[in-house]
Amino acid sequence: MQRECASRKPMDDNYIFENMPIHKALMKLALPAVFSQIMLVIYNMADTFFISITQSNAKIAAVALCMPSLMVFNAIANLFGVGAASVISRALGKSDIRRAKDACAFSFWGCMLATISFSALSMAFANPITDFLGGINPEIHKYSLDYIKFTTIYCGWAISIPILMSHIVRSEGHSVLASIGIVSGGIINIMLDPLLMFVILDEGNEVAGAAIATSLSNVISFCYYMAVIAIMRKKKKAISMKLRKSCFERSIPRCILGAGLPAFAMTFAENLSYAVLDRLMATAGTIFQAGIAVAKKINMLSHSIIRGLTQGALPLLGYAYSTGNRMKTKRIAYLTLSTAFVISTLILAANLIFTSGLVSLFLSPENPSGGYAADFLKILALGCPTSAIAYAFISFFQAVGHGKESLVLALMRKGMLDIPLMFILQLIITTYGIVWATPITDAICCIASVIAFVRFSERHLKKNKRRKTYDPETDTYIIKEPCDEQP
Secondary structure, eight states, X not given: OXXXXXXXXXXXXXXXXXXXXXXXXXXXXXXXXXXXXXXXXXXXXXHHHHHHTTTOHHHHHHHHHTHHHHHHHHHHHHHHHHHHHHHHHHHHHTTOHHHHHHHHHHHHHHHHHHHHHHHHHHHHTHHHHHHHTTTTSHHHHHHHHHHHIIIIITSHHHHHHHHHHHHHHHHTTOHHHHHHHHHHHHHHHHXXXXXXXXXXXXXXXXXXXXXXXXHHHHHHHHHHHHHXXXXXXXXXXXXXXXXXXXXXXXXXXXXHHHHHHHHHHHHHHHHHHHHHHHHHHHXXXXXXXXXXXXXXXXXXXXXXXXXXXXXXXXXXXXXXXXXXXXXXXXXXXXXXHHHHHHHHHHHHHHHHHSHHHHHHXXXXXXXXXXXXXXXXXXXXXXXXXXHHHHHHHHHHHHHTXXXXXXXXXXXXXXXXXXXXXXXXXXXXXXHHHHHHHHHHHHHHHHHHHHHHHHHHXXXXXXXXXXXXXXXXXXXXXXXXXXXXXXO
């Protein structure tokens, strides 16, 4: 095995997983992912930035409160994408190309079906959904419906599939290709925003213009990934959209959904949490809604960088763990964790030092929402380091196929603790108490994730080992899938 690995050339598809130094491999996979996540935040901020030119708190709040609805597509894409990336990377670790292709096909069509179903539900219940998200103000409600119509209802499929494919393409080590579609879509969105909002559409339709720009840019990203799929299929890579009977065998659906469920739960619960936050802020008034909308947008930067970093680390962790290299798995985990902590701490410092300047990008000094946005941003930023640690460990458990630990931590981070805390702290510290629930929950989840990792490390990462089983069909020994093991 050592001779085989040593003889591999750098152009070998597995070189990045087996021979490249860990810090270089992590950088090669994570940097494009981080950049694409930052671009997602930037073009989400662009909507708010251009909307803020109108100086309408109702329009700013409307675009912000629609984000949880859009992020459901993110959750669906993560359910199938993170799950497929985990299964594919571990399958490639034992050279099981057939399993990798079946996992890819199952995730693609599963994601498409789930996306279309949610879009249909959004069409049928658009008004109740808008009210639940915080659009109880008639003016905000009207603008929110415009945004949901063009994005969630008409083009939900174009939002979820590019995110799904970025996970799958990255699982083969092609992080740059995976990120180009997301980055290019973001750039196009930023270019289309002012064109549609202030040139093509009549005054008063700025929210609809932002929604159309988002939809068109995602359609272009979708077309890019379809072209990538066509090219990679010709090169006989582990990418396939052919749905076969074997896609439902060998525990493929269970392994994909088991690894992806924590990512889905975390994204879904995160947006449910934001929806509850917006709904509680709506009772305080539009000024508070606009303030928390801007604070959340700015605070998203830290989460986006950590999300990109862990997405880049996931294939490395899955591959190393599937080949039985426990020492390498541990080193990758520690490097990812330390990098996430340093970056999030720097972002915390930047948010605290440059609070006023960051808020002024979206709200003028004369706007009373600006003061609340600054206060809310400082509170949310305090949770950056602890949130990064928790997120890194959650992603680790996803990569190695231990979905139970990942799911519990994901629900603890968002939904299980912070939502009840919002209601409790609102009674004690009023409006500011709603926001304080987030950093408090992050600290609790951070402690729980460290304890879970230490226990897992003692049981599973003490020494290298290979779990080989005999496959009579191929007359070879293969490494047993971690997700098939009994805890």
